[in-house]
Amino acid sequence: MKGMNWIVKGSSVVLTLAFLAGCASTPAGPDSDFSGLYSGKSDLTFSTLMPIESAAEGIARGDAARARGELDQAIFEYIRTLELEPNNPESFYKIGAINLQKEELTKAHTAFQSALENDPDHAGALEGMGLVLMQMRQPERARIVLEKAVSLDPKLGKAHNALGILADLRGDFGRAAEHYNDALMLSPLSARLQNNLGYSHYLSGEWDLAERAYLAALNVDPWHQRAWRNLGQLYTRQERYDEALEVLTEVMSEAEALNTMGYICMSGERLEDAEKFFTRAAQASPSYYVTANENLEQVRRLIAKSGS
Template sequence: MSLKKTGSRKLLPALALSAILAGCASIPRNESPDVYGMLYDGESTAAYATAFPVGSPAEAYGNGDMAARAGDFDRALFEYIRGLRLESEPVAEPLYRIGTIHHQRENHRLAELAYRWALEVDPDHGAGATALGIMQLEKRQYVEAAAQLESVTRSGNANWRTYNALGILSDLHGDFEEAARHFSDALNASPGNPVVLNNLGYSRYLAGDLEGARAALRQALRGNPRYELAWRNLGLVHAREGNYDAALDALARSGTEAEAYNDIGYVSMVGGRYSEATFFFQEAMRRSPAFYATASENARHLERRIRRKAASRQD
């Protein structure tokens, strides 16, 4: 994919750039102290510059894309930054791609710097605006995330990630019907996407629509049979239905046997099936001494619930 220039600003306004930099703990390692160097946090770049000469920004960006696909993120960062240095003005797309690498590495300050810089260059960069909203969601800045993501939808630049993140936000607020609408929009943008289908399935589980949850999760697993989170969520659906054999089979595909028994015990406890919950917690403790603390705490919680229920009956 070629990178096109967008926007006409030479650099971030000095005050805005200074404000963003003030949040960075230190200048990232880089031989050149130029303005883009602050976005680098990998190993020394001297070897890259010698081994991979380039003659244009497009060539550097192409090298960066190849390195990113190969998982060589240090070199990808170097190449994107080298391409930017060859430009006469900032370009939003490589700044966004730099942000995605830092985001993946959980280097949130540099990711936010890169995303905001990309949006300063091109306010209509939907992927960058969505990525910033997702990062805010991950940091539990829910009000900011909602405002950011909704602004992307209003601009007409939303992608499936935008709608998927809005669906998760709606779930967090308990508005499951709104969540379903957002996940539907995400699937219209990316049909059959296992990530969206998994989130839709879990949303329907939270809403008590077990049939809808099961259908969405099975569709997600048809798209990605090794999707562990979808297997876990399907196991929770089966556990709530009381189909324990199917629940154990599904949950065992996403974790240990002890974890599967503990999860079924917890779902049974929440559903008021206390005798089944006791059995599954005891099995979790028996099957994994290392898991004893978690399962035993759940068992104690169950015992307190049983006592409260018994006391209320006496009243």
């Protein structure tokens, strides 16, 4: 297995920060040499902030701003800590975490990479890098990084959830369930985790366990749309059609629910049932007439083909 070759030595960001370290008394701000880490409000917005005396103070101020939801100011404060301590991995990690939250993946990648150059065993930065790599559609690299993260800190719930998703993608459902359960030990009231566990059981054919997990998700969050949809899909696959319709109409119109059930039946090659649901969908709503009838024509072609 190849090593983690994503860590680029001699990052230009680190070199730039090192150059600025001698003039920390005049904060540069996000609009100067930190474009690789920040995109947001101009540094003029924060020109009235008091200077910081230490990196610890800057991190504390950044944490307080982040807790208030002022993400741009939080990054500004973390960058000021880097002007005092250019190799502070915690500051880079926190900048990366906010950029990940803002879906600024390139900037998050740059920040996490810089954190790991200064501390290769920073578990939080490893988790963040793994999540970025997942969103960049690099699952194998993400898995390597995330596994190192949880080996250093088993209490990283996001990493366990991500590893569960990656295990599902490669068909290792047993390992996926282990990671989801590890995450649930840390966040037992997470509807998202229960739903992910349920879908993993659904994929592996353990439908009773899937139902139990979906219901647990809805017990935590009765408005969790994905769990309602997944439960409706499960009931349709089990031919529990009345229950499926009842469940799906919690989050969609009757016509959309019937069309969804028809599509699931068609995918499962239950063509007569699919025809029935598409017909009912077309009758249920004029706005759904075209869509349902297109599906109905398709399923009738499949029925004719299977009978020829």
